Amino acid sequence: MVNIENANQEALSKLLNARPVLIDMGIAKDVIPGLKEKMFLHAGPPIKWENMSGPMRGAVIAGILYEGLAKTPEEAEELAASGEITFEPNHHHHSVGPMAGVITPNMPVFIVENKEYGNKSFTNMMEGLGKTMRMGAYSQEVIERLKWMKEVLYPNLKAGIRESAKEGGIDLKYIIAQALHMGDELHNRNKAGTSLFVRLLAPYMIEASDNKKGPAEVIRFLDKNDIFFVNLAMAAAKASLEPAHGVEGSSLVTIMSRNGTEFGIKVSGLGDEWFTAPAAVPEVLLFPGFTREDVNPDIGDSAIMETLGVGGFALAAAPAIVQFIGGTYQDSVNYTKEMYEIVIGENNVYTIPSFNFRGTPTGIDVLKVAETGITPILDTGVACKRAGVGQVGAGIVRTPMGAFEKAAERFAEKYLG
Incomplete structure (x- = not known):
């Protein structure tokens, strides 16, 4: 029987040891x-x-x-x-x-x-x-x-x-x-x-x-x-995460990505299978001249940053970001603190000064997401839903739980019987 905790530590170690x-x-x-x-x-x-x-x-x-x-x-x-x-x-x-x-x-x-x-x-x-x-x-x-x-x-x-x-x-x-x-x-x-x-x-x-x-x-x-x-x-995040993929028994998420229609993830111990759900619509701070009707569902490979343990997971390190994405600095602190509940560990190099240089929450655990009901938070650019227009703002989005539930179920079938 695979020891999931050991497998997760192995996958996390590969992520933390990366030198991009x-x-x-x-x-x-x-x-x-x-x-x-x-x-x-x-x-x-x-x-x-x-x-x-x-x-x-x-x-x-x-x-x-x-x-x-x-x-x-x-x-x-x-x-x-x-x-x-x-x-x-x-x-x-x-x-x-x-x-x-x-x-x-x-x-x-x-x-x-x-x-x-x-x-x-x-x-x-x-x-x-x-x-x-x-x-x-x-x-x-x-x-x-x-x-x-x-x-x-x-x-x-x-x-x-x-x-x-x-x-x-x-x-x-x-x-x-x-x-x-x-x-x-x-x-x-x-x-x-x-x-x-x-x-x-x-x-x-x-x-x-x-x-x-x-x-x-x-x-x-x-x-x-x-x-x-x-x-x-x-x-750098992609190069860091790839060696952590394919660890038997690991529930570490190695890919989160969106194509503007679907959100998808991959899990270290589940091979090359995508687990998807409809892409969420961000809470957006709009540029002048645009309305919420213009907002396309979440899109981009840039969620690889949160998969690495920065981006939305390190919002507390970036007080000025709220001027671009909306909300308050306390919101960003709360988001970062919440993310510690769904990860395998903390980063040994990427740290947050306002948290007394505590390592960023790193290594999303698909089982913890399913168990807690807390989904990863992303801060993201926002595109217009109409082709040809371009960017309409920036904001915050919660990743869809459906993708994590599917992956957790598949993981339980494979490793937990």
Whole structure:
């Protein structure tokens, strides 16, 4: 008989021992395992075009236009519905992406290596806030930005990252730990994380460049993009969690993700099976001009941050986040305290200063969620339900209990008889 407590400690230990380091960049189809031409990766569990939400469809349309597979949004939508494009979850390819999370074959991606276990993860680059591909927008402005990111941002970042790799690469775990002490929670607030990343990378990027214009243009873009680090934090979380998956008898949750239609999880001891429920609608602090009727159900791979033990689980470390997501600082403290009731342990590196540097609640236990009735809390960006519009606000969402109940039942069948 499997000892569940021992199995959970083994899985948690693998998560805590992870050493995610940014080592390189490349074009998605050249570096992401299994990614092919006319294959689009997306956030959340598997989904077909006909079941996709507005922002997911909008991101796919943007991806088709970016890839040059269609000239107009109408042609792109027709192609997406034709069956010629293959859609697969990012998580099936060691990847993650925020919101719609669409990664196309010719899109530049970061490569993160878990130096402790040798596994790699991948993610795209953060566009910024507002009308962006990841939020379902596909205007000419969106496509032009994506092309600039490939032509200017990518080669300069890649050169700097490769230069840093000569000295070991950019330690993402260090940045996350420091950012928590500087007011980030690493999901919706990444101001400190982005600043630390720029400070570490800039000298290498300048050293690797043969002109001043490129690095200067990149640094100005990053300076205006406070949330740029979130993609890197997500890739660090993905690389950290993958070795913890597949531990026989462990009830640790290794994936939480949403595609705007469904919320899904995977559990370490339950193989590659997805357990899903309808995606919840966030409690949102809306941007001017939008109403609650505009809000799409929760979407994105970014719940990997809470699966790691930060994001919504570390809200108490980020007092200023309430200005973006709503509520009060006491609410954020209460959320973090509540999350300790559903985890296997506390983090040994990610700590909360206002809790006397107590480790963040880490390692969601699907059995404890089912037993207590407490579901993980996420703080999240919010997209418009209509394709083409973009972001309408940010807020708080409770993950759906149905997915955890299904997983707990399956776990009980397998290990508890």
